[in-house]
Amino acid sequence: MGIWRIDEQEDFFLEKVPLKKDVSHPYKRLQHLAGRYLLPGLYDDFPLSEILVADTRKPFLEKEQYHFSISHSGCFAAAIVSNRYRVGVDIELVTPRMHSIAPKFLHDDEKKYLVEWEPLPKVHLELTTILWSAKEAIYKWYGLGLIDFKQHMQLCGPIVFGMNDWIELPFVFKKGAPVHMTVIARIMDQLVLAWVVT
Numbered sequence: 601m602g603i604w605r606i607d608e609q610e611d612f613f614l615e616k617v618p619l620k621k622d623v624s625h626p627y628k629r630l631q632h633l634a635g636r637y638l639l640p641g642l643y644d645d646f647p648l649s650e651i652l653v654a655d656t657r658k659p660f661l662e663k664e665q666y667h668f669s670i671s672h673s674g675c676f677a678a679a680i681v682s683n684r685y686r687v688g689v690d691i692e693l694v695t696p697r698m699h700s701i702a703p704k705f706l707h708d709d710e711k712k713y714l715v716e717w718e719p720l721p722k723v724h725l726e727l728t729t730i731l732w733s734a735k736e737a738i739y740k741w742y743g744l745g746l747i748d749f750k751q752h753m754q755l756c757g758p759i760v761f762g763m764n765d766w767i768e769l770p771f772v773f774k775k776g777a778p779v780h781m782t783v784i785a786r787i788m789d790q791l792v793l794a795w796v797v798t
Contacts, residue, residue, distance in 0.1 A: 694791070707751070
């Protein structure tokens with residue numbers, strides 16, 4: 601897994617990354633390129649030119665020699681790659697807008713894990729952002745779309761704060777047979793990173 605702070609101009613990435621997708625907005629194109637730029641840094645034989653994009657907008661390799669996921673937010677891009685497991689990654693900037701969209705993705709059962717943090721608004725906002733980012737990572741891991749963020753992905757236990765600022769979140773994915781998984785997250789300044797590997 602890797603994170604890239606985007607300080608470069610487009611030409612820097614175009615030297616190594618083929619621009620196959622028609623992205624018209626200059627900053628979105630820069631994010632697109634930076635995310636793909638990370639992939640060969642994680643596996644030097646990663647076939648960038650073979651990336652396809654599914655109808656669900658998930659990038660993939662037809663031969664599935666690697667499973668990968670890309671995310672970007674603000675001036676950051678992140679990528680995760682595995683040659684064995686399905687993966688999903690998401691990065692999000694911590695912003696107050698998260699409170700306004702929380703009712704769209706938080707199930708009532710999940711809110712009980714956040715109640716104790718309400719007296720600490722900054723921490724409460726960070727944890728809400730982590731839950732959103734965790735669900736985005738699971739969504740990318742699944743890759744087939746048509747997911748209800750409230751019903752199909754639910755936090756199913758307390759948030760565990762581990763060593764070195766790592767945070768573990770037990771989730772159950774409920775589309776089809778239930779799949780229990782652990783999403784790992786970290787807060788770095790005002791950036792949340794979450795990923796899942798199964």
